[in-house]
Amino acid sequence: MNFKKKSYREITGAIHLHTTYSDGGITIKELINAAKTVGLNFIIVTDHMTLRGLDEGYEGLTDNLCVLVGYEHHDPHKKNHYLALGVDQVFNPSLKPQSYINEIKKAGGIGFLAHPAEKRNYFGSLPPYPWTDWEVDGFDGIEIWNQMSDWVENLKSWMSFVKLFYPRRFLGAPPAELLTKWDTLNKTRFISAIGGVDAHSRRLGIGYCCFRVFPIKVELKGIRTHLYIDQKNNFSNFAATKKAILNGLQNGHGFxxxxxxxxxxxxxxxxxxKNGHIxxxxVQKSYSLPARLMVEIPEKGxxxxxxxxxxxxHTDGKTAAFEIxxxxxxxxxxxxxxxAWIYSNPFPIGCYPF
Ligand SMILES: [Zn+2]
Ligand SMILES: [Zn+2]
Incomplete structure (x- = not known):
């Protein structure tokens, strides 16, 4: 299977990153430098209610890393967090969720519900911020796997020390109820999925020592979003690369x-x-059945x-071909x-009118 060699190039990125522009523990410069060392092709910074990273000129291509800056919008009660990408303004914090979804779309941006099923019951001082307004429509996708929520949710007192020192070891899986919701929503229209790091790299003091939970290089080696973009895009033009990444995220061209x-x-x-087309x-705009869903992964699973x-x-191994x-x-x-290792975006076949 060499479909990537034909038309597509795979890129991998870390989405949903905080810096000192909001409540993160590292500067955007430190974040960019760390991202260059861990094999990422793109990062998306999303500080709370600010686009300072964009205003101060940090978007761009640097050493084959594409840096994009969006922001994380929340409602007046600090709930219903929404990752707004591809916009150049922060919308009014008094807006209700449907209004900021609409405004971001109207401005040409795209948006993803952030950590929609967050639970966190261990830290009394850090309440969960799940998505609560499920009456909304018009969002582009859902962050189905949030690294920070996953880490905090599975935190129990007996294991907290182990988890502090080996933060990624206990990463579980996207919440089952969220996957069910995502599958249900996809029956009526296409809802793309992304994975989010929700990196904060904060310092934590215990007794006389103070250290970073999740040093940034460790955080960036967790949940990643991969995209298939045009093979001809070689990251030489920032505007074209930004467009390709946002388009790939919105349309779910990846995993x-x-x-x-x-x-x-x-x-x-x-x-x-059947005609050899892949x-x-x-969204599958044209299709013919039966078709074959082909999978290839680099290690057995x-x-x-x-x-x-x-x-x-199911199939055990490095390849699979499922008849549809x-x-x-x-x-x-x-x-x-x-x-849990990999979650592809869906292939909705014959489901929506065009
Ligand atoms: Zn959030
Ligand atoms: Zn966040």
């Missing part, structure tokens, strides 16, 4: 991985049609086919040694 379980770079997920995850929210088939005979919403999950 999410946990780097801690293995570098998923090189993975392929595509639909092969298509990426995302359990490759599971999910159809309309239910696991219906009926219309529906199909996606792939990959587990490595029974731990």
């Amino acid at each position: 999410i991985s946990n780097f801690r379980r293995g570098d998923a770079m090189g993975s392929c997920f595509f639909l092969q049609h 298509s990426l995850p995302g 359990r490759i599971i086919l999910i159809a309309n929210g239910k696991a219906i088939n 005979e009926k219309e529906g919403i199909y996606r792939i999950e990959v587990y490595k040694k029974s731990k």
Whole structure:
């Protein structure tokens, strides 16, 4: 399977990063320097209610790293966090969720519900910030896997010391109820998924010592979002690269991985049609059935086919080819040694009118 060699180039990025412009513990310069050393192609900075990183000129291409700056919008009660990307202004903090979703879209931006199923019950002083207003519409996607929420949710007192020193070891999986919600929403229109780091790199003092929980280089080796972009894009033009990344995120042309379980770079997920045509995850504008959902991953894993929210088939190994005979919403999950590793965006086949 060499579909990437034909038309697409795979890039990998870390999305949802905080800096000292809001409540992060490191400067944007420190973040960019760290990102250059851990094999990322792009990062997206999203400080709370500020675009200072953009205003101060940090967007751009530097040493083959594409730096984008969006921001994290919240409602007047600091709830319903929304990652606003591709905008050049921060919208009014008094707006209700449907209004900021609309305003961001009207301004040409895209948006993702951030940590929508966050729970956090361990830290009394740090309440959870789940998405609560599910009546809204018009958002582009959902952050199905938030590294910081995952880490905090599974935190129990007996293991807190271990988790502080080995922060990625206990990363679990996207919340099951959120995956169900995502699958259900996808039945009516395409909802893309991203993975978010929610990096804060804050210092924590214990007794006389003070250290960073999740040093940034460790944080950037966790949840990643991979995209397939045009093979001809060689990161020489910033505007074209920014457009390609935002377009890929909005249209779900990729997958999410946990780097801690293995570098998923090189993975392929595509639909092969009878006429030889292949298509990426995302809305399938034309299709013919039966088709074949092809998977290739760089290391062995359990490759599971999910159809309309239910696991219906699986293969163990590095490749899989699933026959698709009926219309529906199909996606792939990959587990490595029974731990969650990769989540593809869906292939909705014959589901929506055009
Ligand atoms: Zn948030
Ligand atoms: Zn955040």
